[in-house]
Amino acid sequence: MMMNQLVPHQDRNKEAKKNEWEPYIDNAGTCLGFTGEDYCVIAADTRCSNDSYQILSRHVTKITKVTDKIVLATGGMRADYCTLHKRINYQAEMFRYKNKKEISLSGCARLLSNILYNNRFFPIYAFCLLGGIDEIGQPVLYSYDAIGSYGKSKVGAVGSGGELVEPLLDSIILRHHRQASVVPTISNEELPTTRGEDGKPIIPKGIAIEYAHQALVAASERDIHTGDFAEIYVITKEGVERHMRELKAD
Amino acid sequence: MYQNKSDYDRGVNTFSPEGRIFQVEYAMEAVNLGTTAIGIQVEEGTLLAVEKKITSSLLEPQSVDKIMKIDHHIACALAGLQSDGKTLVDKARQFANQHTFNYDEPMSVEACAQAVCDESLKFGEGKKKNKMSRPYGVALLLAGVDEIIKPGDKPGEFSVTRVPRLYHTDPSGTYIRTDYKAIGAGAEGAQSMLEEEWHKGMTIKQCEELCITVLRQVMENTVKETNVEMAVLSAGPGAIFHPYTTEEIKGIIERTPEQKL
Secondary structure, X not given: OHHHHHOOHHHHHHHHHHHOOOOOOOOOOEEEEEEOOOOEEEEEEOOEEOOOOOEEEOOOOOEEEEEOOEEEEEEEOHHHHHHHHHHHHHHHHHHHHHHOOOOOHHHHHHHHHHHHXXXXXXXXXXXXXXEEEOOOOOXXXXXXXXXXXXXXXXXXEEEOOHHHHHHHHHHHOOOOOOOOOOOOOOOOXXXXXXXXXXXXXXXXXXXXXXXXXXXXXHHHHHOOOOXXXXXXXXXXXXXXXXXXXXXXXX | OOOOHHHOOOOOOOOOOOOOOHHHHHHHHHHHHOOOEEEEEEOOEEEEEEEOOOOOOOOOHHHOOOEEEEEOOEEEEEEEOXXXXXXXXXXXXXXXXXXXXXXXXXXXXHHHHHHHHHHHOOEOOOOOOOOEOOOOOEEEEEEEEEEEEEEXXXXXXXXXXXXXEXXXXXXXXXXXXXXXXXXXXXXXXXXXHHHHHOOOOOOHHHHHHHHHHHHHHHOOOOOOOOOEEEEEEEOOOOOOEEEOOXXXXXXXXXXXXXXXX
């Protein structure tokens, strides 16, 4: 006891740190999503890295298709989100058997929130984006924190590059803080010309995919944990499309 | 091998050599001792009607409730052991609430019936806590309305259709979907009457009268507003579950013509 008191404060903390159990590791990666007129786009990079400069894998998927109308993308700790994806798929399957119908998007959103909140005091290290087409045929995106707080949003970005991508989407997709007449030039693709009731351009599906790709390109320039490939899912009434694009590999 | 049948009907864990579990069959007999309950399903909704036995003039008729609400869109009528019924209905309420908590949507009537049946099979002799030592001696008529939401052609457009449902569950844990069903002491007579009278296009008003006519036939006492309980689960707009008040039942009894035998 006396000895312990003689040890300087900082050193004691160091001593304690050494023996501390670390259950979490951030495998990072960026997920983004947004909704359009009749589609929902969800995209993520495929890099899996550890806390330092190492790349553990270049081909890791962060996105899972729950039903023909629901897609889940998750960043955070790989072991945790893999288990989470398996759990949500299991629950969706059980729902199918018990209720003889597909789980709805709002139902799946609540289910995911419950799973996360059930681990309130030892949280699943996963940051989710859940998107798709809801019961009335409208595209909806939900974004989550690690303990199950969730909400509908038009754009969302989570993971290591989430902070970089979010304002980009605000500006390009929602056209916040912009004059309606200014057209962005982030892509060489043909730019949207048709405008909605609010004067903001309606983004066609094909261009939306390019925007999602470009947003991940932008994130991979600044965030070392994002890169390799972009996996882009587009959910429409007809089903789910999957597109692959290249990102920086360095 | 035991010598005779009576050796097999004590335990619920043992099949008899003929492949029967007697305790389950006896539980189904308990249902046949109960008061008559009727469920009729038509396009407009589902109607439930139950006979109430008023054993004493001192008994408050309102205190006997044999039609119970499970969720805002599901209700049930029961025949058999009332206390078992209350336990089972309590479980059903939990399941329905759990479903809404989990999935942010009302439970479908069929899923509820399945959950009730799963529950009524959880009996047996063992050391497990909170486990029933015998089958539930009650049958339920589960009535409800399922909402089916379909997207329209244009984004934002959608249609909601309400579909009435009627399920019958028994102590053996089987459930069936029916258009009409009678359970309890007068089940046989009531069922054959329903078979003759029921048709798909009936209105709720006609159903109400049919219920009273059937109950008049199968009940020993004269049908009065105090010894009959009725409720409707309407597929129309507005509230789904509506238990009839004594005045409403009185009105139905008065407008239903007495049938000559």
